[in-house]
Amino acid sequence: MTTGAALADLAALLADRTRAQFCLALLDGRAWTAGELAALAGVAPSTASEHLGRLVAGGLLVERRQGRHRYVQLAAPEVAQLLEDLGAHAAPRGAEPVGLRAVATTAALAWGRTCYDHLAGRLGVAITSALGERGLLDLTGGFALTTDGMAWFRAELGFVPVPSRRPVARACLDWTERRSHLAGQAGAHLRSRMQHNGWIAGRGDGRAVRLTPSGTRALSDLLGVTLPTAATPT
Template identity: 45%
Template structure:
């Protein structure tokens, strides 16, 4: 269990997020891509010199990291924990019925993406709900585990290694676009890795977005997971 932040740490993070330009930079990077300073300046609508100052603060504050590629420097979100915080923040205020507006940039992420290496988005929520509906998982106080029936079904489908199913613990993870839960934890990670390995899902354009392939759609339908486009 992680220790709670001190009031000074919380205030420091709040100050980094409070500036609209820094917020725009972080949102431009939440999809997992690495971008140069000039591109981030354009996306945030600020001058390059202003962007450099903001990027310096975000790097110093531990929210971003720098990648040096020859003479070029790229910036990306420091780790998955930062992404999770950024995705969870809107859930603190937005009413349950008000979902984020979909844009061309967020649609791929809203449909399917990785979150802490497990499946999220509409597809992740549909997968989790199908597991619950078919009694393939049991919800405990602190974890989610596969039932014997669920273990057999997912192993038969090639989404879990034999002998590992019921030993893996999952957890419900609140989805920032759907406002419902998807499957996280080591169980969610293992299933997502196999979805990628079997080419049911593919990584999209260097971001966290995932594409559902035609074979993947067909096979997921066999598992009771149906999505209306």
């Protein structure tokens, strides 16, 4: 069975500030080099190297060596989900952001961000509840695409679910909104499509996301959602 030791070993991987910082950064879904992560966390390259070794050995990350670079990435969507779940529990306990820059960053993240491969923040929650109001997503009995919803996703976004252990629709608890937003295959497809269509655009280097003018129009047309184009610049 799941002995305490196995659980403790897994938790120990995330129980270090530097490693946790790495994982949080990797939540943007991209592959980072060892050096980038070291600089981000403010530790020596050697230290970062050791941490990455442990995270990879523990199965949380996968690596791809390319020339003299070592790219690492979250091993699977499930890992991202686990990190978000942990984050949702960790957030409530105080820890207000300090300093102007931190506040601005936090505000941008709260407005909209990618959560590994789908959308979160006010943006993600607004889309999710709009899907619910239109009867495309069942929010009352759980979290599932209705037959209407399945048809809508196919017609409007060209989405066809692939058979997989990954659920089509899944609730992901939002740590800023304290409400669930759409994750799973459908959530990932929605984000990738919106990005591809230029409806959303990254805001600087982080996970923050803003809505473009065409995105504002598209959401209004498709779902009747009225959201302002990016309040803050860049």
